[in-house]
C-alpha cells in the first residue's frame with residue numbers, strides 16, 4: 001500500500017471525539033472524499049478509505065480529482081453529533097478552502113456539511129483555478145440544483161451510489177450467466193443500502209434479507225422494499241411496526257446466515273472477516289460499502305471461489321454524479337445522471353470480470369491493477385503577491 005500524502009489529526013476540545021483528514025493524492029490540486037462518523041472509526045481505517053477513494057476516481061474516469069477521506073470517531077446519533085462535525089470541519093477548513101472537497105459518508109449527511117461550509121463562505125470546495133473557471137462555476141450551480149431533485153421519491157444524491165451498486169450487481173450476475181430473480185441480502189439501509197435494495201427489486205431480484213443497526217428482517221418471497229423505505233428513519237433504521245406478519249426478525253449479526261445468491265454489504269467496514277467468511281452462502285459479493293471485507297476474510301473468500309466486485313468499482317455513483325455535472329460531462333438532468341452512472345458501472349464491471357476470467361485471477365487483484373492511480377500531485381497554491389515578497 002502506498003503511503004498517504006497527508007494525514008491530519010484532530011482532537012475535539014469539548015468531547016472525547018477524535019478525527020482525521022487523510023489525503024491519498026491530489027490531481028490538479030484537487031481531491032475528494034466523504035466524511036464518516038462512527039464510534040469505531042480509526043486513523044488506519046481513514047487511511048484505507050482514502051486510498052480506496054484514489055482508485056475510485058480512476059474507476060470513475062476522472063482526470064481532475066485525487067482521493068481523500070475524513071473520519072470522526074464519535075457516535076453519529078449523539079445529540080451533539082452535528083456540533084462535533086462542525087468543529088471538525090472548522091479545524092480542517094484551511095484545506096477545504098484550498099481544494100480538499102469533503103462530502104458525506106456513513107453517519108453524516110451532505111446538507112449538514114454544505115450548511116457548515118456556507119457559514120464560512122464556501123459553496124463546493126474548489127481550487128483557485130476552478131474558482132476562476134466559468135464552466136466549473138456553472139457546473140456547480142447545476143449540481144446544487146440537482147441536489148434538491150428527487151428520483152423514485154428519494155433525493156438524487158441518496159440514490160446515485162445505491163443505484164450504481166445495483167447496476168453493478170446486475171451486470172455481474174448476468175456475466176455469471178446465472179438464473180433470473182436471484183435472492184439478495186443487503187447489510188445497511190441508509191442512503192446506499194435502501195436505494196440499492198429498491199433498484200434490485202425494480203430489476204427483478206428478490207430482496208430476501210435486510211439488516212440495519214438494530215435488526216435483520218427476512219422473507220423468502222421477497223421484502224416490500226418500497227414500504228420499508230417509506231417508514232425508515234433518518235439514521236437508516238427500519239420501523240418494525242410496519243413489517244408484514246410473515247416477515248422474520250432476528251439479530252443483525254445473523255445476516256450472513258440467510259440463504260441468498262448475492263450479498264451486498266452496504267454499511268460498515270470489515271464486516272466479512274476471518275470469523276465469518278466461511279459461512280457466506282452467496283456466489284457473488286458486491287461491495288457497495290467501502291472496505292467491507294477484511295484482508296483475512298478476503299483470502300478466505302478468494303479460496304472459496306466466491307466472485308466479488310470490489311468497492312471502488314461498485315460504489316462510484318456519488319462521485320461520478322459530482323464529476324459529471326461539475327466538469328460538464330453530461331446533460332445536467334436527473335435521468336441523465338443515472339444513465340451515465342449505469343453505463344459506467346456496467347462497463348467497469350464487465351471489464352473487471354472479463355479480465356479476471358481471462359487472467360484467471362481474483363477480481364480484487366485485477367481491480368488494483370486496472371484502476372491504479374498514476375498521479376500524485378500537490379495542493380495548488382497561489383504565487384506569492386508583490387506585498388508578500390517585499391518584506
Ligand SMILES: NC(=O)c1ccc[n+]([C@@H]2O[C@H](COP(=O)([O-])OP(=O)(O)OC[C@H]3O[C@@H](n4cnc5c(N)ncnc54)[C@H](O)[C@@H]3O)[C@@H](O)[C@H]2O)c1
Pocket residue numbers: 104105106107108157161187188189190191192193211212213214235236237252266267268269288289290291315316318
Ligand atoms: N453515501 C454514499 O453516496 C456513499 C458512496 C460511496 C460509498 N459509500 C459507503 O457505503 C456505506 C454506507 O454509507 P451510507 O451513506 O449509506 O451510510 P448511512 O449512514 O446512510 O447508512 C448506514 C446504514 O448502516 C446501518 N448499520 C449501522 N450499523 C450496522 C450494523 N452493525 N449492521 C447492519 N447495519 C448497520 C445503519 O442502520 C444504516 O442503515 C459506507 O461504507 C460508505 O462509506 C457511501
